[in-house]
Amino acid sequence: MNQDKIDRRKAILGLGLTGMGMAFGELLRVSLNESDKWTKYPSSKKQQYAMLINLDLCIGCNSCTIACKQENHTPPGVQYNIVLKKREGTYPQCKERYLPRPCMHCEKPPCVKVCPVGATKKRKDGIVDIDYNKCIGCRYCLTACPYGARAYDFGENYYTPPNSFEKARSYEYGNEWVREKGKSPINNVRKCHFCLHRIKKGLEPACVQSCMAQARTFADINQVGNAITTNIANENFWRLKDELGTFPSVLYVGKF
Amino acid sequence: MTNRPVYYLWSFLLILFTVIGFLILYFRTTQGLIITNLNNIIGWGLWVSFYIFFIGLSMGCYLIFSLGYVLDFKKFKSLGPLALYSALICLITGFLFILIDIGHMGRFWTVFINRNTTSILSWELHLYVVYLLIIIIQLWFLLRKDILNHLYKSRKESFFTKILLQNRELSSFNWERDSTIIKNIGYIGIPLAIAVHGGTGAIFAVIKARSFWNTGLFPIVFLVSASVSGVALQIFLLTLFKRGKKNLIKSLYNVLLILILFDLVLFLSQFIVGIYSDLPGQTSILQILTTGSFSKLFWLGQIGVGIFIPLLIFFLDFNKYTLAYMVGALSSLIGVFVTRMNLVIPQLTIPVLNGLVEAYESARVTNVYIPSTIEWIFSFGILLFSTLIFLYGLYLLPIFSDAS
Numbered sequence: 001m002n003q004d005k006i007d008r009r010k011a012i013l014g015l016g017l018t019g020m021g022m023a024f025g026e027l028l029r030v031s032l033n034e035s036d037k038w039t040k041y042p043s044s045k046k047q048q049y050a051m052l053i054n055l056d057l058c059i060g061c062n063s064c065t066i067a068c069k070q071e072n073h074t075p076p077g078v079q080y081n082i083v084l085k086k087r088e089g090t091y092p093q094c095k096e097r098y099l100p101r102p103c104m105h106c107e108k109p110p111c112v113k114v115c116p117v118g119a120t121k122k123r124k125d126g127i128v129d130i131d132y133n134k135c136i137g138c139r140y141c142l143t144a145c146p147y148g149a150r151a152y153d154f155g156e157n158y159y160t161p162p163n164s165f166e167k168a169r170s171y172e173y174g175n176e177w178v179r180e181k182g183k184s185p186i187n188n189v190r191k192c193h194f195c196l197h198r199i200k201k202g203l204e205p206a207c208v209q210s211c212m213a214q215a216r217t218f219a220d221i222n223q224v225g226n227a228i229t230t231n232i233a234n235e236n237f238w239r240l241k242d243e244l245g246t247f248p249s250v251l252y253v254g255k256f
Numbered sequence: 257m258t259n260r261p262v263y264y265l266w267s268f269l270l271i272l273f274t275v276i277g278f279l280i281l282y283f284r285t286t287q288g289l290i291i292t293n294l295n296n297i298i299g300w301g302l303w304v305s306f307y308i309f310f311i312g313l314s315m316g317c318y319l320i321f322s323l324g325y326v327l328d329f330k331k332f333k334s335l336g337p338l339a340l341y342s343a344l345i346c347l348i349t350g351f352l353f354i355l356i357d358i359g360h361m362g363r364f365w366t367v368f369i370n371r372n373t374t375s376i377l378s379w380e381l382h383l384y385v386v387y388l389l390i391i392i393i394q395l396w397f398l399l400r401k402d403i404l405n406h407l408y409k410s411r412k413e414s415f416f417t418k419i420l421l422q423n424r425e426l427s428s429f430n431w432e433r434d435s436t437i438i439k440n441i442g443y444i445g446i447p448l449a450i451a452v453h454g455g456t457g458a459i460f461a462v463i464k465a466r467s468f469w470n471t472g473l474f475p476i477v478f479l480v481s482a483s484v485s486g487v488a489l490q491i492f493l494l495t496l497f498k499r500g501k502k503n504l505i506k507s508l509y510n511v512l513l514i515l516i517l518f519d520l521v522l523f524l525s526q527f528i529v530g531i532y533s534d535l536p537g538q539t540s541i542l543q544i545l546t547t548g549s550f551s552k553l554f555w556l557g558q559i560g561v562g563i564f565i566p567l568l569i570f571f572l573d574f575n576k577y578t579l580a581y582m583v584g585a586l587s588s589l590i591g592v593f594v595t596r597m598n599l600v601i602p603q604l605t606i607p608v609l610n611g612l613v614e615a616y617e618s619a620r621v622t623n624v625y626i627p628s629t630i631e632w633i634f635s636f637g638i639l640l641f642s643t644l645i646f647l648y649g650l651y652l653l654p655i656f657s658d659a660s
């Protein structure tokens with residue numbers, strides 16, 4: 001009797017360990033296959049919208065930042081596009097360099113992986129999408145994004161009561177949103193969506209159009225014969241934090 | 257289980273606080289997280305620290321329960337009911353903290369229909385529910401003999417009596433099986449408890465954007481300091497309610513010290529590897545902890561209160577005073593909480609890109625985070641509420657009947 005019991009326990013333990021082993025093996029198999037991809041770019045032949053930013057042309061005027069704010073009616077503290085600054089040297093021998101940073105629409109986005117409700121997803125066209133009606137506002141993605149591209153909408157406004165600009169509709173991820181207390185997109189995490197509503201109409205994202213230095217180019221990475229594909233073919237680009245294996249779809253040319 | 261007026265007083269207090277609590281929760285739903293001092297650089301703060309603290313506490317208590325009832329350490333068997341019961345309350349407290357931390361509180365339940373298999377958090381939330389059920393089932397089998405006996409004796413016709421006794425005679429129940437059932441469930445429960453809290457650590461550890469978190473050691477650190485807090489809580493409760501023999505408390509305290517030292521070793525390991533590798537991501541956080549804005553919390557809270565005082569009490573040999581053990585345990589508990597804050601917040605104060613904070617002028621884009629008064633009020637509200645349910649259950653359930 002006692003002997004039986006011990007045998008049963010061993011069997012259960014054995015089964016458990018085998019299960020764990022198999023799970024581990026599967027994980028290994030998947031990740032090894034994935035790492036194979038790291039050598040090639042872009043890693044798939046699927047559609048992927050991408051942006052090329054020429055830092056040698058950028059003059060740091062922040063008109064992309066403003067254009068984005070106007071287009072998406074973002075509240076205080078929420079900014080989809082920012083321009084990072086770097087100063088070198090001291091006056092009078094000094095230089096300032098700029099790096100505009102939208103959401104990178106990573107090919108392997110860490111933010112998508114962590115979302116507990118699957119509210120943030122990679123679309124077929126390569127844009128990383130947030131479903132504001134699904135998002136519970138846990139801010140896990142905000143913590144996980146290596147580029148600080150996400151922002152939480154605390155529900156604040158520039159004016160109290162909000163003025164007509166702040167109350168106006170915005171069109172994010174192909175939907176219409178009006179910011180009202182307690183309703184999405186308030187209490188959600190928000191980010192750049194490559195102006196999906198404009199792309200659908202055949203327009204460029206607002207930041208691309210507003211850039212007076214024409215530092216930004218926007219295209220589908222897997223379409224032949226556009227400015228971005230030439231750069232990729234010539235390997236004339238770099239990406240932010242490439243070592244993390246996120247495969248950003250925002251490519252940079254020039255020095256930061 | 258007697259003493260009517262006291263019972264009514266408790267019930268009244270509990271209901272009062274529950275009502276107030278729900279009013280406050282309503283306030284939280286309408287206002288959103290605007291009432292907190294969180295921002296877009298530091299997205300997680302005080303409430304998340306409390307959440308991981310209590311989930312860890314729950315796991316620690318559960319392991320102590322398992323020592324006696326599953327792994328057959330006879331010495332710790334008397335701790336079982338209290339440990340399991342506190343594991344339950346701590347888990348619920350942890351839930352409350354994560355609940356108020358999410359932006360759309362009303363959508364909380366959707367995590368159980370919108371699953372994401374690649375998300376640790378999604379897995380965790382499901383594991384919590386299984387873990388909760390396991391604790392409840394084990395608690396039932398642990399206490400049912402006493403509860404049913406009591407109900408049988410009091411012979412009052414109430415709803416509970418009917419459901420639980422089902423008109424059966426006490427002799428028709430098979431008590432012998434209970435401990436086997438508890439044990440067999442425990443074989444699932446122990447790995448589950450470890451997965452639950454190791455997973456909580458993994459929520460942070462899998463974030464490759466944050467190099468201080470992104471180590472294999474991180475979930476283990478969580479597990480060990482959770483065990484520290486679990487043992488400390490048991491010592492604290494036993495001394496507070498004057499239960500448990502002195503040499504039992506003494507040996508628990510020894511266990512506590514071993515765990516504290518083990519925790520320290522793990523921490524040093526992470527620290528030294530960080531310093532040695534000279535990576536900015538690692539050294540900057542160590543700098544923030546030791547000399548920067550978190551140095552007070554680190555030296556006074558984590559090291560002073562969390563490690564030094566419990567050690568001091570051990571070495572000064574206050575054998576006669578259980579009070580000393582109580583103080584030691586309490587200070588170690590506080591120390592673990594401070595450690596939790598130090599694990600979460602300092603890493604977030606380092607922006608993922610240089611110049612991220614400066615690039616955009618806003619009160620919600622800053623790398624300074626000091627919890628707002630309302631955050632503290634909410635936290636104390638939840639702590640108070642949990643203490644009340646804890647005491648209420650202690651009063652109603654036969655937790656202590658075979659402990660002393």
Ligand code: SF4
Binds near residue numbers: 128149
């Ligand atoms: S940049 Fe950040 S938010 Fe955008 S896709 Fe990558 S990880 Fe996600």
Ligand code: SF4
Binds near residue numbers: 120134138139142188
């Ligand atoms: S904040 Fe929203 S989108 Fe981000 S991880 Fe949480 S649920 Fe997903």
